Amino acid sequence: MESMESLPRPEADVRMRGFATRATVAAALAWVDQHALPLSAETVPLAECAGRILAKPVVSSVAVPSFARSMMDGYAVRADDTLGAGQYNRLPLAIVGEALPGRPFAGEVAAQQAVRIMTGAPLPCGADAVLPAEVTEAEGGTVFALDSVSPGKNVGQVGEDVVPGAVVLASGRRLRPQDVGLLSAIGQSEIEVVRRPVVALVITGNELLPAGTRPAGCSIADANGPMLDALVRRDGGVPRSLGIVADDPQSISAAMQTEADVVLVSGGSSVGMEDHAPRILAELGKLALHGIAMRPSSPTAMGRIGNKLVFLLPGNPVSCLCAYDFFAGRAIRRLGGCPSQWPYRRERLPLGRKLVSQVGRVDYARVRVSGGLVEPVAISGASLLSSTVVADGFVVLEADSEGLPAGAEVDVWFYDA
Ligand code: AMP
Numbered sequence: 369m370e371s372m373e374s375l376p377r378p379e380a381d382v383r384m385r386g387f388a389t390r391a392t393v394a395a396a397l398a399w400v401d402q403h404a405l406p407l408s409a410e411t412v413p414l415a416e417c418a419g420r421i422l423a424k425p426v427v428s429s430v431a432v433p434s435f436a437r438s439m440m441d442g443y444a445v446r447a448d449d450t451l452g453a454g455q456y457n458r459l460p461l462a463i464v465g466e467a468l469p470g471r472p473f474a475g476e477v478a479a480q481q482a483v484r485i486m487t488g489a490p491l492p493c494g495a496d497a498v499l500p501a502e503v504t505e506a507e508g509g510t511v512f513a514l515d516s517v518s519p520g521k522n523v524g525q526v527g528e529d530v531v532p533g534a535v536v537l538a539s540g541r542r543l544r545p546q547d548v549g550l551l552s553a554i555g556q557s558e559i560e561v562v563r564r565p566v567v568a569l570v571i572t573g574n575e576l577l578p579a580g581t582r583p584a585g586c587s588i589a590d591a592n593g594p595m596l597d598a599l600v601r602r603d604g605g606v607p608r609s610l611g612i613v614a615d616d617p618q619s620i621s622a623a624m625q626t627e628a629d630v631v632l633v634s635g636g637s638s639v640g641m642e643d644h645a646p647r648i649l650a651e652l653g654k655l656a657l658h659g660i661a662m663r664p665s666s667p668t669a670m671g672r673i674g675n676k677l678v679f680l681l682p683g684n685p686v687s688c689l690c691a692y693d694f695f696a697g698r699a700i701r702r703l704g705g706c707p708s709q710w711p712y713r714r715e716r717l718p719l720g721r722k723l724v725s726q727v728g729r730v731d732y733a734r735v736r737v738s739g740g741l742v743e744p745v746a747i748s749g750a751s752l753l754s755s756t757v758v759a760d761g762f763v764v765l766e767a768d769s770e771g772l773p774a775g776a777e778v779d780v781w782f783y784d785a
Pocket residue numbers: 571572573575576588589590591592593634635636637638640681682683684685751
């Protein structure tokens with residue numbers, strides 16, 4: 369399974385030598401798709417199932433409603449008794465009782481009789497229609513029909529909403545608020561959903577200060593930790609922060625062995641002296657690929673330790689975001705039973721300026737859209753996270769692209785849905 373032909377075997381220790389070969393983005397995506405399959409199901413209470421992914425189809429064992437009920441406030445009648453009724457032909461009916469929601473009329477409606485009924489109340493025996501209050505006039509114990517109704521009129525029939533045996537929700541569905549309402553309506557108190565992947569976040573770097581710390585001296589505040597935390601939540605994963613881990617092999621090795629479905633290691637994934645993570649992954653499990661033909665994010669690695677998927681993401685924040693979005697996010701969505709695709713809106717728009725790219729690698733170009741035209745964001749370094757903040761979205765230029773001229777149409781992926 370591991371030895372996919374398109375994947376060059378990565379060397380375990382490439383420090384200070386650089387990548388001899390780089391895997392294609394397509395090969396890396398294929399590895400993700402092969403190894404990230406939906407996790408098993410778990411049962412959650414109804415109140416916690418919104419937004420979760422259904423693990424099995426839901427079949428109703430009941431009819432909704434389970435009794436014929438009034439759709440109007442008015443009078444339950446025999447439709448035949450109203451035949452020919454009108455403003456100038458008021459037909460009298462004797463009021464014999466009352467039906468309220470949850471308080472049915474116990475008797476039977478006979479000919480020339482009516483039961484005062486409210487919306488949601490069960491239709492009494494004998495009646496087959498409801499005469500709306502607006503077309504009646506009551507005088508003491510008598511109600512006059514001012515209009516006729518046909519049989520079944522203003523009556524909600526048994527199973528009109530849901531019939532027993534109906535598949536009300538298909539497997540794989542992300543549960544909407546109204547789905548939760550329907551699940552409740554058919555009497556489901558517990559729902560089987562796909563387990564959410566637990567994602568350990570390992571943020572490496574001796575230069576890092578805890579997230580949100582004011583930077584000082586030659587230290588920088590961790591940008592990737594909070595960003596990854598939010599990305600993992602967006603993709604249906606459960607982030608578990610392991611805090612900032614020093615650039616030393618023992619600490620990184622210990623962190624990588626934590627119990628989780630996925631481990632994301634930020635930083636130390638490249639070919640520098642302090643880039644220990646790829647070698648450690650090769651020792652603990654399998655380093656499936658290291659180095660990808662793309663920019664940014666070229667120093668990305670992935671592999672696994674047992675069934676646990678491990679992604680080594682570059683420390684440069686734009687690379688980290690891009691590598692997460694291309695590979696780790698896809699894996700997390702797939703493990704959680706969500707669609708593989710990006711949760712970004714896509715629109716085809718013309719370029720306002722040329723977009724440069726180099727043959728042989730996939731380019732992730734941050735862009736802005738103004739006046740319907742796509743403009744590349746001027747600052748493009750992988751270390752400049754603000755480029756992704758000013759950008760509206762990004763354009764992916766395939767490996768065989770030499771760039772595109774102004775006027776060419778491109779697919780823009782918008783960061784905002
Ligand atoms: P590395 O991938 O560890 O070689 O880091 C590449 C660059 O990204 C260096 O300039 C690091 O200081 C920076 N960097 C690494 N991790 C983070 C992080 N969590 N937040 C912000 N910048 C980082």
